[in-house]
Amino acid sequence: MKKKRWIPVLVCVIISLCVCGVLGFQYLDLNGRYQKLEIEASQLQENNSGLNEQLADSAAQLEEKEKYIEGQKDYISELSEQIQDFGNEDSTEDSWEDSSEDDWSSTNKSEDDPYPNLYADKDDLPVQSGQKYVYLTFDDGPSSLTPKVLDILDEYNAHATFFVVAANNEEYEEYLSEIVERGHTLALHSYSHNYNQIYRSVNAFLEDYEKLYDWVYEETGGYSPCLFRFPGGSNNGSSYIVNNIIKEMERRGFTHYDWNVSSGDGSNLTTTENIIDNVCSNVGYIDNPVILMHDGSGKNATLTALPTVLQKLSDAGYEFRSLDQHSEPVQYRQLKQ
Template sequence: MEIKKRYIFIYGILVTILLMGCLIFTSNNKVKADPIDLTEEENEKIIYLTFDDGPSILTNNILDILKEKNIKATFFLIGNQISDQKAVVKRIYKKGHSIGLHTYSHNYKRIYSSKENFINEMLKCQNEIYNIVGIKPDVIRFPWGSHKKLNQNFLNMLHKNNFRVYDWNAFMSDGINYKTPVNKLYMEATKTTITKHPIILLMHCDYMHKNTCKALPMVIEYYKRKGYEFKIIEEDTPEQFFPFKIKR
């Protein structure tokens, strides 16, 4: 009997050591594989609807759909389009949506000619928004994404200016081809639900994105059926940006 108890005790110790080893291995692999911020939301059903390249006349159509569905979203605005669409910007703000910065000119060569130019573009866009609704947003999105543009030094510079970076992990190809069929846009927007949490969905709301407006109600209903909570990007939303190599 004593021998049997001793074997059970030893077996229990071995199982415990094995489980601890598995946890350590998994944890280490997770850190190495994903340098993006890992948040407590990562296992929750949360989606952020985000729209780039507004404001435009068509942005009103997006806002109408969001109102009908009782959903809030985040709009990354281009500064040089704001003066002609003041009413749209005011509506975005008054209806409780979030506003982000998407540079002033959206001109690739100008924006990415230097880090200083990039920051000045964001500050100029921020000032345009402030003149309309009296707020200075600090959430930003790189035109065409931060991949191969962001590094630790650049990120530090952005943080010194109180900017926070938000890319995406799901998207419609409306930014590549605004004529993309509605069904394809829908399939693109809903195919990453298994692996990505929270979901940050990239869409566009410039004047030509009519198919985006047609696909949006179906996308919203899909995520509602799946039990997702819709959130806006705001001050306490953890940054989410594409991984970059850290030089040692």
């Protein structure tokens, strides 16, 4: 009887061991699967992180391209306006020639000139042309960016022309002398840069420019500019008034310069890439490239683009010169001789 009592116990033990073995095997199997799933999850997480980075990079590139396109829209708009103005110029020039513009000049050649200081010193050397020169011009300064622009120009042994504005820039007047001392040309742009004011009449323009001329002359210790640039270019304002301004300023010894290559940096939407493309892609098509840029406040994209522009044009064999009274004029409006 005693032997028979151990049989059920033994059977129970054997069954228990079998169950434990099965459970242990399943546990090990499940644990292996769990670890495998953990590895797969980690790999998926890494892949997902990589995809997120790619998406972020793509989004940043897309945003940069959108900014580039917006900048080019403004540049194209500017070129379109210039083309339209050129078309309008032919239709208005003949009627202007037949007008009474001689009356203004003849009545202001008397000894009672209301703007006696506004005369440029010029000589009669021949006009420069035919060389592989490029003329960088900077409008609307001086500003806090101007000394940085000058430093970059020095690095590339480049000379440029600065068409200056006085209004809101008085605190940077010390840079006027620095521009001259570093071998660049200092030229007039406007005292106020207020289109409605300066294009109201010839007298309004001369009043603005004499004020600017006196500011430059005094702050530089006697520098006498002989070049000027119309705010917005000479195709701004009415044909009658602007042509009379040109005639009177030429009588006083001044030459106006427009531009034939625009960096497009007049718009705050213009990117550094826009500026580099606009300049370097167009210079090669122009015989006498005069490039419009700006060194006014906020034109950081221009400052960033400048070294690349200088390097690319230098590699293309261009010499950087500043405009002077002997440079070949680039003018949207020219008086008929």
